[in-house]
Amino acid sequence: MTKRAALLSIYVMGAATVIMTPVPAEEDGCSHFTWNVSHERAVMQQKAESVTAATRPGSQLPLLKLDQLYELRLSPQAGISFIAQPAKPTLNDSAQGGLVRIRVPRAGVYRISVSSGHWIDVVSGRRTIKSKDFQGSRGCGRPHKIVEFELPANTDVVIQLSGATEASVATAITPATAAGH
Amino acid sequence: MAVQDDAHPPHSWKPLSRSEQARFDLGYAVFNTEWVPANSPAGRIDGLGPVFNVQGCDACHNSRRRGRGPRGDGEAPGDLVVQLGGTDLYGRVLNTAAIPGFKPEGQVWIHYTSRRVRLADDTTIELHEPNYRIANLAGPPLPGGTVLSPRMPPAVQGAGLLELVPQSELESVARLQKRATRDVRGRISWLRTDHGRVIGRLGWQAGQATVIDQVAAAFSREMGLTNPVAAFDDCGRWDAACRTAPNGGVPEVAPDLFEAVVAFERWHAVPVAKMPDRSALGAQLFARIGCADCHRSTLAIDTGAVIHPYTDLLLHNLGVGLADRNLSGALIPSAWRTAPLWGLHASLVANQPPRLLHDGRARSVEEAVLWHEGEALRARDAYSHLNVQQRQSLIDWIAGL
Numbered sequence: 212m213t214k215r216a217a218l219l220s221i222y223v224m225g226a227a228t229v230i231m232t233p234v235p236a237e238e239d240g241c242s243h244f245t246w247n248v249s250h251e252r253a254v255m256q257q258k259a260e261s262v263t264a265a266t267r268p269g270s271q272l273p274l275l276k277l278d279q280l281y282e283l284r285l286s287p288q289a290g291i292s293f294i295a296q297p298a299k300p301t302l303n304d305s306a307q308g309g310l311v312r313i314r315v316p317r318a319g320v321y322r323i324s325v326s327s328g329h330w331i332d333v334v335s336g337r338r339t340i341k342s343k344d345f346q347g348s349r350g351c352g353r354p355h356k357i358v359e360f361e362l363p364a365n366t367d368v369v370i371q372l373s374g375a376t377e378a379s380v381a382t383a384i385t386p387a388t389a390a391g392h
Numbered sequence: 393m394a395v396q397d398d399a400h401p402p403h404s405w406k407p408l409s410r411s412e413q414a415r416f417d418l419g420y421a422v423f424n425t426e427w428v429p430a431n432s433p434a435g436r437i438d439g440l441g442p443v444f445n446v447q448g449c450d451a452c453h454n455s456r457r458r459g460r461g462p463r464g465d466g467e468a469p470g471d472l473v474v475q476l477g478g479t480d481l482y483g484r485v486l487n488t489a490a491i492p493g494f495k496p497e498g499q500v501w502i503h504y505t506s507r508r509v510r511l512a513d514d515t516t517i518e519l520h521e522p523n524y525r526i527a528n529l530a531g532p533p534l535p536g537g538t539v540l541s542p543r544m545p546p547a548v549q550g551a552g553l554l555e556l557v558p559q560s561e562l563e564s565v566a567r568l569q570k571r572a573t574r575d576v577r578g579r580i581s582w583l584r585t586d587h588g589r590v591i592g593r594l595g596w597q598a599g600q601a602t603v604i605d606q607v608a609a610a611f612s613r614e615m616g617l618t619n620p621v622a623a624f625d626d627c628g629r630w631d632a633a634c635r636t637a638p639n640g641g642v643p644e645v646a647p648d649l650f651e652a653v654v655a656f657e658r659w660h661a662v663p664v665a666k667m668p669d670r671s672a673l674g675a676q677l678f679a680r681i682g683c684a685d686c687h688r689s690t691l692a693i694d695t696g697a698v699i700h701p702y703t704d705l706l707l708h709n710l711g712v713g714l715a716d717r718n719l720s721g722a723l724i725p726s727a728w729r730t731a732p733l734w735g736l737h738a739s740l741v742a743n744q745p746p747r748l749l750h751d752g753r754a755r756s757v758e759e760a761v762l763w764h765e766g767e768a769l770r771a772r773d774a775y776s777h778l779n780v781q782q783r784q785s786l787i788d789w790i791a792g793l
Contacts, residue, residue, distance in 0.1 A: 245463050299450065300417075301425040302649075304435045328426050328447065344744075349470050349489060376428050376437075 240350025248346075248357065250389040251324045254278055255353035255381060264309025264372065267292040272312040272369060275384055277321075283380045285309040285372060293371050294334045301330070301374035308373040313384055318364040320388075324354035326381035330374035333360045340368065353381055402456060405553060405661035412655070419656025422649045423449040423456070427615055429491040430640040436649065439640020441616035442494040443487035443627070446470045449610065449653070452545040456660060458739040459545035461747030462522075468500040468542070472752060473614055474524070477539030478718070481532060483626035485613040494637070497628060500542075501525040504753075509762050511776040517762055522753050526719070531630045536720040542751040543596055549735050550701060551603050552658030554593050556693035557705055562591065565704045569685060576685045576767050578706025581729065593705050596750040598729035603658045611645050619645040662735040665792060668700070674789020677782055682771030683761075683790075686730040702733035702793060711765020714749065736793045757787045 241252065259282040262273045266286050275281055285307035293310070308329070315321060320343060323331055328347070333340040345358040362368055372380065402420055404412075426447040427440040446452050452459050452471040459471035468474070474486045482497045490496045504520040511517065524540055562580050569576040581598030582589050592598035600606045608621035616625045620643055627634035643650075669675060670689070678684050687702040707727040715726040728750065736757075740746050745755050754760035764772045778786065 243467060243469065299424045300421045302421050302437055304425075304437045305428065305433055306425075328451075330424075374424065375426055376432075 240352075241348050243348035243351065244346050244357070246346055246357070248324075248354065251322060251354050251357060251383060251385055254280055254383040254385055255324060255326070256280075259381060262311065264311050266290060266309065268294045268310065268369065272310055274367075275311050275313050275370075275382070277313075277315065277384055277386065278389070279383065281311075281382045283309060283311065283372070283382050285378050285380060288373055291373075293332075293373070294337060294369055295332060295339045295371070297330055297371060297373040298332055298339060299330045299374060305376045306374055307376060307378045308371065310372075311370050311382075312367050313362070313370060314365060314367050315362050315386075316364060317386075318362065319386060320359050321362050322357050322359050322385050322387050323370060324357045324383045324385065325372070326353050326355050327377040328356060328375045329372040329377070329380060331356075331358050332371040332373070333362070334369045334371060335363060335366060354383070359387055400455065400663075402656070403661045404659040405550070406659060408659065412659070415652045415655045416659055418649070419652035419654070422653045423453075423656055426451070427617060427640075430638040430644075434640065436646055437640075439617050439644030441487075441489075441491040441625075442634050442637040443490045443497050443625075443631075444616040445473055445485065445487055445489060445614040447615065449548075452610075452614070453548050454545070456548045457735075458547050458747070459752070460744060461544050461752030462502050463745075465503050466501065468502050468524075471545050472500070472502075473543050473545070474500050474526075475541040475543060476534070477541060477716075477724075479535055479538045480629045481534060481538075482529075482628040482631075483613065484609075485626050486526070487614075487616070487626065494633065495530040496528075497531070497631075498529040499527045501527055509776075513779060515780070517758060519759055519762060520753055520755065521713075522751055531628055534719055536718065538719045539716055539724050540719065541716045544747065544750060544752045546596065546731075547662075547735055547739060548657045549660050549738070550662035550699075550732065551594055551606070552660070553662075553693060553699050554701060554703075554705060554732065555602055555658070556695065557593060557691050557699075558694050559591055561692045562705055565688060565691070566706055569704075569706075573682070573685055575770055576682075576708070578686060578704050578708055578730070578767075579727075581707050581727075592729075596729060596731070597727060598705065598707055604654050607650065607654050607657060611650075617645050618643040619650050620647045621650075662701075663738040664735075665737045668789070668793055672789055673782070673785040674787075677778065677786040678789060681774035681778070681786075682768075683786075685771070686768065687733055688730075700734060703730040705729060708768065709766040710763075710768055713763055713765050733790060733793045737791060740791050757790050758783070761787075 257280040259280040261282045263284045265272045288306035288308040289303040291308045340360050343359040347356040428438050430439050454460050487497045503523045507519040507521050509517045566578050569578050581592035583592045590601040592601050594600045608619050611617040611619045612622035613626040686704050688704045689700050690698050692698050710728050712723050716724045748754035748760040761775050
């Protein structure tokens with residue numbers, strides 16, 4: 212054995228292979244989340260309350276509750292006055308958006324789950340709260356995408372949706388701790 | 393660190409005129425836009441698919457950075473694209489998603505096996521080697537000789553500057569490697585095109601010459617969007633339904649939107665956390681053990697300026713460990729362009745484990761180093777002889793680039 216081989220031994224535990232097989236039945240489109248999303252999936256199976264998202268800021272913004280499923284009806288993005296410009300601008304063509312608000316009793320990390328690929332901004336006052344993390348699962352409709360934000364207690368924060376074409380979006384807001392994190 | 397920089401605004405590496413800034417901004421908006429199937433509704437952003445991998449550029453390129461890549465065993469995420477070689481049954485890319493009414497071409501599943509590397513001080517590092525499984529093909533089986541080339545989306549930042557490195561600079565670097573090293577033999581990637589030979593500077597294997605080529609290929613192959621350069625979607629040979637599917641215009645990506653994305657990517661600056669400290673221990677080790685033979689800190693560009701991409705843009709043999717395989721399991725000799733390391737810190741800030749190398753198999757800078765073989769074997773061996781403090785200094789320095 213050479214000195215190099217002696218000092219840098221590589222043990223191959225399994226040979227690389229490529230094979231073609233059918234997919235096991237249990238592997239569904241929602242299995243791609245690596246977070247525990249059981250709570251979010253359960254909430255998103257509830258009966259949804261239909262809410263029309265606002266097109267401009269103001270006191271009339273619908274107030275969403277935690278752990279409740281909403282079907283948000285959105286409006287053409289080109290006609291929406293966002294409080295803060297969406298952090299990821301998109302073409303307005305066919306895009307739908309809207310504004311709602313949330314007030315949480317305890318400061319902490321909360322998840323906003325949606326059934327679409329909409330970009331989600333959370334605004335407190337005029338300050339955008341940066342997301343902590345996100346996950347998505349292609350092939351999973353409810354939820355399709357989850358974004359985590361750290362929210363302040365007892366303060367109205369505005370949720371802005373933008374950048375996707377679905378005009379109706381299932382939406383739920385849940386404490387991240389509900390998933391046992 | 394959190395994903396707080398996920399929506400960080402892009403900057404250009406050169407001053408932009410008002411009209412250039414407008415193109416840059418339009419390109420950024422197109423980059424972020426999710427495309428929709430043809431006529432749903434008709435407009436500028438319809439024509440997705442019918443088979444595709446992702447709905448928009450940002451879905452793969454993760455805020456213009458490297459893709460997030462696979463998290464572990466399971467179905468490959470949309471941002472790990474598997475290119476197919478040696479067959480046109482399913483086109484160049486296996487499209488793993490489809491619009492309603494169509495079937496995805498197939499699915500890709502990954503299972504990692506363990507490969508242990510022991511360093512000189514008896515530290516053992518566990519590497520993960522990916523094994524790919526193709527499932528649920530929509531059409532005929534793939535021949536055993538089909539080459540699977542899984543590829544992570546590279547960062548788009550700085551691509552326009554790499555385009556500007558002249559042939560003379562690449563030839564000079566190749567000569568220097570031949571003269572100064574025993575085993576590093578970088579070579580220019582020459583590509584044959586309808587217009588003659590051109591140099592490939594972009595992509596994991598320097599298979600593309602320009603940002604235009606990259607953008608055109610990504611739109612057509614990975615999103616199913618025809619564009620001013622690529623007139624056809626990436627349909628499989630057997631798939632007549634794909635080829636005759638309704639389109640979202642001819643081309644589907646309008647010329648002004650296409651040009652805007654090209655301008656955006658071409659002018660996008662590389663994020664700089666801080667100028668690399670070349671007197672740092674990590675920098676000295678980077679040079680001493682041979683990393684810098686290929687990951688060159690400085691290259692001249694056409695404008696007379698220099699850039700600091702930490703690549704030589706040349707192709708190298710990196711050994712069998714990184715080689716692609718065909719469906720029969722046979723190794724396919726693979727040459728790799730030295731991956732640019734500039735802006736690497738931006739891909740490591742996320743609250744996510746990094747996924748490095750062409751298929752995201754490396755979960756850390758150290759793992760990426762230890763996958764190097766072939767022309768980089770000497771440098772890897774030298775790394776294995778460093779003590780733990782030296783290794784950490786080197787890794788920290790690389791991660792800060």
